[in-house]
Amino acid sequence: MIKAIITDFSHVLLFARDKTYQGSINDLYAEKVTEHNFDFWSVFALNETLFDLYKAVGADIPVYIFTGRTVQNDPAILSKLQEAFADIFSAEDMNLSKKETSTYKMLCETIDLPPGSVLYIDDKQAHVDIAKEAGLQAFQHISNGVTIQKLDKLGIRN
Numbered sequence: 001m002i003k004a005i006i007t008d009f010s011h012v013l014l015f016a017r018d019k020t021y022q023g024s025i026n027d028l029y030a031e032k033v034t035e036h037n038f039d040f041w042s043v044f045a046l047n048e049t050l051f052d053l054y055k056a057v058g059a060d061i062p063v064y065i066f067t068g069r070t071v072q073n074d075p076a077i078l079s080k081l082q083e084a085f086a087d088i089f090s091a092e093d094m095n096l097s098k099k100e101t102s103t104y105k106m107l108c109e110t111i112d113l114p115p116g117s118v119l120y121i122d123d124k125q126a127h128v129d130i131a132k133e134a135g136l137q138a139f140q141h142i143s144n145g146v147t148i149q150k151l152d153k154l155g156i157r158n
Helices: 025-032 048-057 075-084 101-110 125-133 144-153
Strands: 004-007 014-016 044-046 063-067 087-090 118-122 137-140
Touching: 004 048, 014 025, 044 075, 048 063, 048 075, 048 144, 101 118, 101 125, 118 125, 125 137
Parallel strands: 004 063, 004 118, 063 087, 118 137
Antiparallel strands: 014 044
8 A cells, every 4th residue: 555655856747848858957947047037937837737636645645756956946836845745855965866776765764654655756767667676666757647547546546
């Protein structure tokens, strides 16, 4: 039984408004944040469908964000995320790597749950595979439809 969800942030919940942009969301943020009159929402778009779903699921089980770096700390989005998620973890802030099984085990220890009861969702299959090696249940976010279907099959979605 799933007792918590840990989701990636970039390319799952946050995207560049420029649909052709395929690079790192954090790199784009680092480039744009220094520009005069930077407007977060003119550069980035929140996946409102998945955000609302996670917020609803969060009424029953905790949902956490685990991201590589720190774009989520921008004041334009941070308070919205804090209202919807049990906690936000950054690999960079925790001095961890998403490429290590020990990272996912440590996250489970931090939220005080055994790995097998935690579902991890990421857009990168390599991270999904590493989370599975650490004992978590995991799948790759390909689209909202696929993610919602997989959550339904697991009996998680409201």
